[in-house]
Amino acid sequence: MSVELNDADESFITGLRDILPAAAFLEASDTFLTEPRGRYKGKGVVVAPDTTEQVAALVKACYDARVGIVPHGGGTGLVGAQVLTEGRIPVILSLSRMTKVREIYPEEGVMIADAGAVLADLQQAARDAGKMFALSLGSEGTARIGGLLSTNAGGLNVLRYGTARAQCLGLEVVTPEGEIWHGLTRLHKDNTGYDLRDIFIGAEGTLGVITGAALKLATIPAVEATALLAVESPAAALSLLSLSRDIVGEGVSGFELMSRVGFEFLMETGLLQASPLQPLPDWQVLLRIGLPAGADVEAVLEHIFTAASERGLVYDGLIATTLAEAERLWTIRETIPEGNRLIGSVASHDISLPLSRIPDFIPEAARRIHDVAPLRINCFGHLGDGNLHYNAFPRAGENRAIYEGIRSQISRIVHDLAVEMGGSFSAEHGVGRLKVGDVERYSDPVRLNMMRRIKAVLDPNGIMNPGAMLR
């Protein structure tokens, strides 16, 4: 059933020059051909339209000529969805020239933006309007909203505000046949048919090209406070989460678990001088509370700290008393991936679990890995979302290259155990090209069959991001 694709060759590109402005043709620089982990090197001809109509014309041309398209946002994805390494030469459709905030309605809590708008710019536009765009993650200075939606990105604010999916009211999409779906609704409720928005969100560019998005804006919490707390164990961290929520409900806006190893890496690589808590705890939680005006947020945090100490959940900690101190603590958390990068992981994982299975998962996964190799485990992440980054590293002084041969075995161990426990092998990073095999291995077969049918019927020529998500 699958259709043969053709190369985006000279004659095809010459044809494109008739329908697109010269400025749309960009050099195929490393920006477009590499990805952050350096695992893949892509290929393709870079075309960057500056209107939705140009995107539609480009996609229509690719559809007619059966040329593959790799949509490209900020290029920050971690699973290779943005780089095609094999097969026919594709068009790399960059949204980098579509970056406008089109409209903003602060009183409605809605902002409409081009898919190429950078997340940090959207956050700033919201702040300028007295509101907050709640999506936030490490790559926010580079990642673009179309890619973030296509990945259904998570990040630091999911616990309170949800993933990218929950921040989106409507989409403008160019279909794989080059038509435009005008779905940029500002409505909070609209039950008039199948929910196509959510099919495109998280589809990683395999069903069409997101060109615009209507985004939800939230109220800026009037007062916020952050605490760094030492907990005995992941189980104690979960009890602390439950206790915090009983006290302040949705007011818990951040709840990150960090392991001793993560801090050791930061100090080993010079990214952190000293642990704020001494001696360095095995497990720490970074907790943020945001409350409405009038609330005494530090008193609430003290109350949580006291109640948690009385229950034996927390044995040390500090409350940031200034904004600068809070930012310093959050910077530590956000620097952990850079520490990991400098150490060099053998295998990285982005798993999720039912919350109550996490305390069993962490030691059991370590046990199974240590049966294979004496790796160091840095387990950290968005505990409140059940999402752990569970990464394996060589011992101090070793180079990760010596473990190259067991990389896939380690990942298999971690993913098998996560799925055994009702979890997922990809919580927020997506599938891309890295985890296509995992989709085939772990997906419910009935679900996989429905996915394949939807792909086939919405992208009949199979031109959209070939090889990503589904083979």
Add this chain to the structure above:
Amino acid sequence: MSVELNDADESFITGLRDILPAAAFLEASDTFLTEPRGRYKGKGVVVAPDTTEQVAALVKACYDARVGIVPHGGGTGLVGAQVLTEGRIPVILSLSRMTKVREIYPEEGVMIADAGAVLADLQQAARDAGKMFALSLGSEGTARIGGLLSTNAGGLNVLRYGTARAQCLGLEVVTPEGEIWHGLTRLHKDNTGYDLRDIFIGAEGTLGVITGAALKLATIPAVEATALLAVESPAAALSLLSLSRDIVGEGVSGFELMSRVGFEFLMETGLLQASPLQPLPDWQVLLRIGLPAGADVEAVLEHIFTAASERGLVYDGLIATTLAEAERLWTIRETIPEGNRLIGSVASHDISLPLSRIPDFIPEAARRIHDVAPLRINCFGHLGDGNLHYNAFPRAGENRAIYEGIRSQISRIVHDLAVEMGGSFSAEHGVGRLKVGDVERYSDPVRLNMMRRIKAVLDPNGIMNPGAMLR
């Protein structure tokens, strides 16, 4: 391309008796053949399996024999999705014998239930576990969760907690070919493929049968307070909403607009003795705030009241000082539909609008209706969601029958204007059979084409709820 269906005739039913227990065959009573507004009278053979495997066997038999299936939950839908009136005799697949809460995880905030569980029972199960299941609406004593999800029901708590979609983590679904998708995940994050969950939510039983759901449980707000406030206009009500959110953010958990006419109907029909506010205001807002422990919720409400009065947004009001008083106020709001029913509407509408268009919509729609007939308008609803129930009634002493000839003209006026202003002709009630023509008239054609393709590829024999949502 469309396949001819067959009747669920004697010989087909005889075959079913071999694969299903005798108890599954129920009498086709009015419960299954009528709907709340009395506009449709359905037909069919009622079969009520009591396990997911039985549902799968039943659907497989229908698929093989090309017999239509109308899934039936609590039968409370308002657009006729639950009754098939023409064409071949279908199986009415009742979920009324699958009503269990399967599992509950209070510390994870997750509950897994059969699709036939009644909403009020789920709310109670959550409360018994110290949590809250936030979906709440007038029909909660009868409506079943499978139907509520298939409709993506809204109700009174959408502003804070979202629609049914936002309360659901995962689904178990029997596909139109009789296979089971085991998608009952407890995960809050899982980016491993297309979001099929959200395609089934709101599909009104046209893509498969929801047999089970994993539902989110929320923290019960520690303290709540309700105020009834007289506002000058819908515009003032919107400013009051914005002000309230600036002060307490997500703490605003209910924000209902009610018109003078709604209260007049309640008094005319004897459902209400007297207006709590005297003289009866043209427009009133029912506002509920829910806050974490320790917050002085009445003081916060007083603060909102004072600030709104200073800005000229509110000119009268009362704060409920007891739980009983608050419940009395909410009962008035929840009784408005019964008042409408007793008066007898000429045409009812469930529209949504971008929030800032509402103040223009209300008088303009009335003007256009009054060009046609001197009807009374009762406009009320979930203002915070942009969702209005905009219903037209005969003048006092008149019977609605005299306006039967202009019913569709009135609906056309209301829906045309809503869509002109960027709104929707169905905010929370769905499409069913009542609004299939509206879907064809108002939908973006590219979207409609994608919907039809998805329907065709997931339900190749066209047996699922024939004639609902799409013709």
